[in-house]
Amino acid sequence: MVTEKKKYPPVRKALKKYYGYDSFRPGQPELIKALLDGRDVLGIMPTGAGKSVCYQIPAIFMPGITLVISPLISLMKDQVAQLNQARIPAAFLNSSLSAAQYRKALAFAAQNRYKIIYVAPERLATPQFLEFATKANISMIAVDEAHCVSQWGQNFRPHYLDIAQFAAALPKRPVMAAFTATATGPVKSDILKLLDLHDPKILITGFDRPNLYFAVEEPEDKFKAVCDYLEKHPGQSGIIYCLTRADTEEVAQMLCDAGFPCKAYHAGVPIEERSAIQDDFQFDRIPLIAATCAFGMGIDKSNVRFVLHYSMPGSLEAYYQEAGRAGRDGAPAECILFHGPEDYQINKFLIERSNKDSPDQLTRDLSRLHRMYDYCHTDFCLRSFILEYFNEPTSGSCSNCSNCLATWKEVDVTEGAAAVYKLVRELPRPYGKNMLRDLLRGSHGKRITSARLDKMQSFGALQRYDLDAIKELLDGLLTRGFLSRSNDAWQVVSVTPAFDQAIRNKEKITLRQKLQNDAIQDESYLSSFSRLRSPDVSPYVSAMQDMVEKEQKNRPDSTFTLQTAAEEQLYGRLKTKRLKLSRERGLPPYVIFPDATLLLIARNMPLTEEELSQIEGIGAARLENYGKDILNTVRNFLSDLGDGTLTDDDFKSDEDYDDSDD
Known part of the structure; x- marks a missing residue:
């Protein structure tokens, strides 16, 4: 049958x-x-x-x-x-x-x-x-x-x-x-x-978003870093995520004072006001939103060109959800995470408070926080780090993140690593990273002296280095898998079999240091990490030129690099026409047309309905509702671009011409 x-x-x-x-x-x-x-x-x-x-x-x-x-x-x-x-x-x-x-x-x-x-x-x-x-x-x-x-x-x-x-x-x-x-x-x-x-x-289907550029930065002044970024991306639509309501209000106000129109959005804002703020953002009446995680889940605004994180989120799940609100139209967009040393403790406090009656969930959430922390400090490809977290195979390099596009120098930390190994093995019981840092530095705090830890042979083994240098060393050893951290509230540190093997075999241990763009111009610059070995600075200046050239060559432009000045001009006119249609129809601009569709129109410059219908994103309803307006915009632009003598024949499709012999 x-x-x-x-x-x-x-x-x-x-x-x-x-x-x-x-x-x-x-x-x-x-x-x-x-x-x-x-x-x-x-x-x-x-x-x-x-x-x-x-x-x-x-x-x-x-x-x-x-x-x-x-x-x-x-x-x-x-x-x-x-x-x-x-x-x-x-x-x-x-x-x-x-x-x-x-x-x-x-x-x-x-x-x-x-x-x-x-x-x-x-x-x-x-x-x-x-x-x-x-x-x-x-x-x-x-x-x-x-x-x-x-x-x-x-x-x-x-x-x-x-x-x-x-x-x-x-x-x-x-x-x-x-x-x-x-x-x-x-x-x-x-x-x-x-x-x-x-x-x-x-x-x-996979978690990768190839159009998104990922970067992690630890600036001395987060607000200045945000302002510097916004100055380079004028008029673009973006979201700035903050950890707390207070941060949200403060950042929004400071941005307004600095000349960047921005509104604050969090669960404490009255619902009517929140709705109005969201509408203003959706309709492009304001370009920026400073928000807690209460904003954005499921937002279908396709023309968000960047998402900035003012602080480290509590998990990679949360980060990727929030960062993913950029570039929904498939055009290039940027996801920049600014973090500081206080972010981890704030997240830890929030997690402990929300899970005080659920020890199992506390352990899981702290484990997620640790992976988020590792993301902020890894020297590997950021995209690969995220994808591997979601169990997706990667090539290990994407050429579209701050780590892949940076110039790195291998730093020999064998001596410092051996001191860390000896200390951890000598301790009577496991301790957290901050205690290890203080012990290596030789600090005589009450916890240390009362437990007589200052009497250990390894106490003060790295006292000639500052605390930041020791912190970077410990972070590097954790990231490279030489140290592990427990997932409970204590987060005690222990050595791994890989560390045992490296010490037993007297292997050379190196960590990578990223060459910084501004500091490298000054030959007196030595990062706290570098001071573990104090390498010669002279190779850095030439390496900086290589890094700048590499970034210019490989990094995608987040402002839609069009092929000609004419395409740029037409794209601007199309956005103006879309905004006019948006206001007339009472619809957000990206509902009329997403940025990616306008970009294709600007590149292809269709002159007939048939040509316009071939553009991705132009369905029957859009063609009928807006086709005439778009075609007139293209035709008027081309007429202005030339001598103004375009005729009806210029708008015919190939099928309209009679190519037969007379």
């Missing part, structure tokens, strides 16, 4: 019609097919990979309604606005609606006027919504930001834990789809278990 091959709806035509793309991105076809087959799915895909398309296209062809569980009102508004622009009937049900508006939207939903409805997880438990849901034909439930079901996300939205119970209570269990950008092995297991996914299709 021959099994008839299943026929699928025209999903590729839908992709072109509604989204303006000719082909799917990696992972999208497999997930769409699984959902159309009625199978649960878990998609772990990087920001900008097109997760929403994976459930929106099946929703178009499914007979009933798709519910999308989304964490933030702003995300719902963005997604619904873009769907309606593409003429896919969609709505959101959340607290931003008045009682009358909510009742009307719910009534329309009951009449099957919408294919996709966005709701917050808290909405699922309300009697009015439950009554609607039990009567409606719900074909699919899509869970966005699905990592929120895991323990590290529950503090943000604990109601994510109620989703599986809600689905099970419906007359017919819908197909379940879960999506997230970042999930380690334990988080993935939590999603599968807590959402009760049935034999799901699991697809991980």
Whole structure:
């Protein structure tokens, strides 16, 4: 018996019609097919990979309604606005609606006027919504930001834990789809278990965001470093993440005082004010937001060109989520982390306070904090460090991070490392890194003298070095795996088998020192790390020239390097036209067109609807709604660029010309 091959709806035509793309991105076809087959799915895909398309296209062809569980009102508004622009009937049900508006939207939903409805997880438990849901034909439930079901996300939205119970209570269990950008092995297991996914299709397309440039800096003055960065990126849209509400307020005010328009966003700001601030940012009325982690999850603003971290976050999961809000349109963007010595202690305090009744979770969160700390101090490729944390194989070098583009010098620290090894082995019990630093320096603190640790043979072995130099040595040995740190609140340090082997075999131990751009010009410069061996400075000056040339050659320009001055000028005009259309339509500019689409228009300079329709991101609705305005902008620009004598023939496609003989 021959099994008839299943026929699928025209999903590729839908992709072109509604989204303006000719082909799917990696992972999208497999997930769409699984959902159309009625199978649960878990998609772990990087920001900008097109997760929403994976459930929106099946929703178009499914007979009933798709519910999308989304964490933030702003995300719902963005997604619904873009769907309606593409003429896919969609709505959101959340607290931003008045009682009358909510009742009307719910009534329309009951009449099957919408294919996709966005709701917050808290909405699922309300009697009015439950009554609607039990009567409606719900074909699919899509869970966005699905990592929120895991323990590290529950503090943000604990109601994510109620989703599986809600689905099970419906007359017919819908197909379940879960999506997230970042999930380690334990988080993935939590999603599968807590959402009760049935034999799901699991697809991980990778975590890499090639368009993002990563950098880590430890400036003496963080605020000056931020201002220096902003001066080099005028008018660009960016987010500055801070650890605390107080930092957020202070940074926003200082930036305004320095001439950089910025507003503060955190959970303590009244909800009406927060909504207004977010709208101002979405509509490009203000370019900068200083925010805590309360801002940004699920934000679909595609033209964020940079994310700056004013302090080290508490985990790589949190960092990559926040940094990932840059460059969602696929164009180059930058993620810069500024950190200082106080960041670790602040994070540790926050973690201990939030987990005082949960020792197991405290241990896990401290372990994540340690890896975040290691990221800030590693000399390896930053992108590879992140990807390996999420168990993704890497080449070890990306040529698009501050470590890969820097010039390094190997420093022999064998003598200092041997002193550290001897001290740790001599201690009567393990101690933390700060105690080791004080012992090596020869400090006579009360804890040291009362325990008679000042009587040890290794006490003061590195007393000729300053504390910063010893700290850098210990950090380097931890990063290179010669020392390990416990994951409990004490974080005691111990030697590893690799350190045992190196000492036993009398191996040379080296650590890498990054040559600094400004300090290297001064031949008296010796970093605290270098003072462990006091190397000759003379090779540094020529090495600096190599580093500058390497950066200029390899580092991508975050301001969209166009090929000609004419393309730059046209891109500026297109952005002006987009802003005008945005204000006329009451939509954020990036909903009208993302930056990447305008960039392609500027490069290709289409003159006909046919040519414009070939640009990625130009679907049928965008072509009809904005095609005339865009084409007129291009034509007027070319006319101004030339002698102003363009005729109708200049706007014909090749098919319009008669090339036959007379």
